[in-house]
Amino acid sequence: MSRKKSTATRREESRVAAERAAAIRAEQERRERRRRALVVGAVVIAVLVIVGVIATVVSSQKDTSGQSGAAPAGAVANGYAVPAGPATAKTTITVYEDFMCPFCGQFEAATRSTVQKGIADGSVQMQYHVLNFLDGSSTSEYSTRSANALAVVLDTSGPEVAKKFHDLLFENQPEEGSAGLSDGKLLDLAVQAGAPRAKVSQGISDRRFDQWVDNVTDRASKDGVTGTPTVLINGKKLESTSVADLAAQVDKAVATGG
Amino acid sequence: MQWSSALGVLARLVVGGVWIVAGALKLPDPAGNVRAVRAYRLLPETVVPTVGHALPVLEILVGVCLVCGLLTRVAALVSAVLLVAFIVGIAAAWARGLQIECGCFGGGGGPSANATAAYPWDIARDVGLLALSGWLVWRPRTPVAADNVLLPA
Numbered sequence: 576m577s578r579k580k581s582t583a584t585r586r587e588e589s590r591v592a593a594e595r596a597a598a599i600r601a602e603q604e605r606r607e608r609r610r611r612a613l614v615v616g617a618v619v620i621a622v623l624v625i626v627g628v629i630a631t632v633v634s635s636q637k638d639t640s641g642q643s644g645a646a647p648a649g650a651v652a653n654g655y656a657v658p659a660g661p662a663t664a665k666t667t668i669t670v671y672e673d674f675m676c677p678f679c680g681q682f683e684a685a686t687r688s689t690v691q692k693g694i695a696d697g698s699v700q701m702q703y704h705v706l707n708f709l710d711g712s713s714t715s716e717y718s719t720r721s722a723n724a725l726a727v728v729l730d731t732s733g734p735e736v737a738k739k740f741h742d743l744l745f746e747n748q749p750e751e752g753s754a755g756l757s758d759g760k761l762l763d764l765a766v767q768a769g770a771p772r773a774k775v776s777q778g779i780s781d782r783r784f785d786q787w788v789d790n791v792t793d794r795a796s797k798d799g800v801t802g803t804p805t806v807l808i809n810g811k812k813l814e815s816t817s818v819a820d821l822a823a824q825v826d827k828a829v830a831t832g833g
Numbered sequence: 834m835q836w837s838s839a840l841g842v843l844a845r846l847v848v849g850g851v852w853i854v855a856g857a858l859k860l861p862d863p864a865g866n867v868r869a870v871r872a873y874r875l876l877p878e879t880v881v882p883t884v885g886h887a888l889p890v891l892e893i894l895v896g897v898c899l900v901c902g903l904l905t906r907v908a909a910l911v912s913a914v915l916l917v918a919f920i921v922g923i924a925a926a927w928a929r930g931l932q933i934e935c936g937c938f939g940g941g942g943g944p945s946a947n948a949t950a951a952y953p954w955d956i957a958r959d960v961g962l963l964a965l966s967g968w969l970v971w972r973p974r975t976p977v978a979a980d981n982v983l984l985p986a
Contacts, residue, residue, distance in 0.1 A: 608985075619903065627894055630893075634863045799874075801872040
């Protein structure tokens with residue numbers, strides 16, 4: 576009886592021991608998996624961070640915003656704007672625009688005669704900030720090429736010719752998403768505006784003022800311009816939701832000298 | 834395949850795919866990304882360029898991780914955090930009456946007369962993606978995932 580009981584106890588004891596051993600093994604395996612997961616996870620994360628940092632640095636080097644780039648001779652507003660009309664005019668109208676932007680084209684068409692009159696009688700100075708943020712809307716960086724061409728014309732031929740060229744660019748505005756006007760066409764329009772072909776040809780094809788255009792765009796962004804056309808009259812930003820409304824405000828300001 | 838497994842795989846592909854597309858569309862225009870970040874007027878100027886340059890890279894990495902099922906829980910967590918940040922950003926722009934393009938898939942700072950009409954849709958999309966990301970944080974184990982090879986259960 577006692578022998579029999581003792582056998583049962585031994586059997587029970589060894590079963591418990593085996594279970595405990597299995598539990599310990601399982602726990603060790605769990606710890607080992609956990610350790611492995613942590614190591615693998617840490618290694619993968621480290622690799623991803625390195626890749627991410629390298630890619631970010633490479634990408635940031637493509638962004639030349641703010642690097643020094645000579646402004647065209649005759650630029651106003653700290654060298655960021657192309658002027659039209661006398662600096663002494665009592666109304667200064669600042670326009671941020673992109674030659675690829677259709678609303679800018681509509682705004683230009685709607686205000687052309689008022690602005691022309693104001694410039695002619697000396698009461699208005701336009702300050703055009705030409706941006707390139709719509710470069711992605713053409714297949715040939717048309718925004719940058721056209722703004723560069725305007726800078727070249729201002730630099731070599733002065734503000735009167737630049738204003739005529741600026742207007743011609745909007746009158747010949749290409750469709751959004753197209754290749755835009757070719758460099759040859761830009762040159763032809765510059766010549767039509769009165770610029771000597773020999774003086775502007777090189778700068779247009781060399782993209783002489785590309786960095787300046789980048790900087791004008793960067794400055795505009797820092798000054799809170801988030802869309803085009805953005806229009807300021809004597810430094811005060813016009814709030815508006817439609818081109819017609821903007822044009823009406825410009826008409827009124829020019830009429831009242833506001 | 835259980836429905837929860839199917840949902841997990843679907844969530845990975847949808848959320849990861851959107852991140853990859855969003856990042857890849859932004860990558861070619863680093864200056865534009867910086868302007869888009871700046872347009873929200875939420876971050877100090879000192880960090881704006883870094884955020885603008887790093888964001889598309891981070892988006893692509895998170896997207897690739899999700900699509901491959903690599904470190905799914907961590908990637909889903911980062912995805913959720915980014916989405917919350919974007920929802921806050923868009924809501925803040927909306928509330929303050931800023932008329933900006935969200936810049937969600939590149940661009941940003943464009944003509945934005947109907948920006949206010951787009952904000953609810955941008956937010957709704959991000960909330961949907963956030964829900965899928967949250968599911969993956971909760972249930973990161975899915976079939977056909979790098980995790981299953983790298984970190985067997």
